[in-house]
Amino acid sequence: MEAQTLQPVKADFASGLTVAQDLDLLDKAGLIKYANDNFSLTVDSSLDPQTIKENLLRVHASQKNNARDMNRKSLQMTMAIDAKRKKAAEAWATDKRVKKLFDYVPNPPVEVKFYFMQHVGANVELANREPYGAEGPVNNFGFRHAPRYNLFHGEMYVLPLLLVKHLRTLTYVTHKPVIDPATGLQNGTIAMVKPRFVFEYMHSDEDLLALAELKKRKESQNETQDI
Numbered sequence: 001m002e003a004q005t006l007q008p009v010k011a012d013f014a015s016g017l018t019v020a021q022d023l024d025l026l027d028k029a030g031l032i033k034y035a036n037d038n039f040s041l042t043v044d045s046s047l048d049p050q051t052i053k054e055n056l057l058r059v060h061a062s063q064k065n066n067a068r069d070m071n072r073k074s075l076q077m078t079m080a081i082d083a084k085r086k087k088a089a090e091a092w093a094t095d096k097r098v099k100k101l102f103d104y105v106p107n108p109p110v111e112v113k114f115y116f117m118q119h120v121g122a123n124v125e126l127a128n129r130e131p132y133g134a135e136g137p138v139n140n141f142g143f144r145h146a147p148r149y150n151l152f153h154g155e156m157y158v159l160p161l162l163l164v165k166h167l168r169t170l171t172y173v174t175h176k177p178v179i180d181p182a183t184g185l186q187n188g189t190i191a192m193v194k195p196r197f198v199f200e201y202m203h204s205d206e207d208l209l210a211l212a213e214l215k216k217r218k219e220s221q222n223e224t225q226d227i
Contacts, residue, residue: 017121018154019060023053031056067123067150071157074147075109078160081132082107085141102141107131107162108212113200116153118172123152124197130166151197170196 017025026034028045031052035041039059043052089104116122127146135142151157175189 020057023056028052064152064155067152071149074149075158075160077143077147078107078163079109081141081143088141105162106209107160108209109158110161110164111156111158112164113156114151114153115198115200116151117194117198118196121153123150125150128163131162164199167197168195168199172196
């Protein structure tokens, strides 16, 4: 069946302020404190506010660029193992004498927009071996070193599908105030479980796999035409 063009699925998220918008709201003392709290930088108080802001934005841009480079390398690590697992699964399917060690599940790269719901506007750095685990005596198809990712709120990334699925299961607990309608005062709180991370423009897993297969067929057709 031919893959259809899909519309992005809208997610329920809070956008928060960008770093530039945050800095615009701060006076000189606030900028110096922001630099220390968020970038671990000590700022000379003789600098003017605009200079401080411009330098903080450069540092922030550099952090995001470094994160993208790290994310790209981690994606390549995952795709290399996925290719190895697929090749092994295909060999087991044709040679019944070889012991089957796992059921192969496709893990294509997907483009998503990331939101850090627990700390809106922040970034999260994580080391995650999902879904293949660590390489060892009983696992020849795992990671030697856990892939590391640094994801910034509101940014677009290309990530392994199975990692995205895992991150979508993570939650955190927050509390909603209970207001007494008679007095208008707070009367306790209610615990609420919310998603820690949200990914926008996500399609169903089946749709993503169909799109990945369509892309592979188009690339194969282009290669054939070039010959």
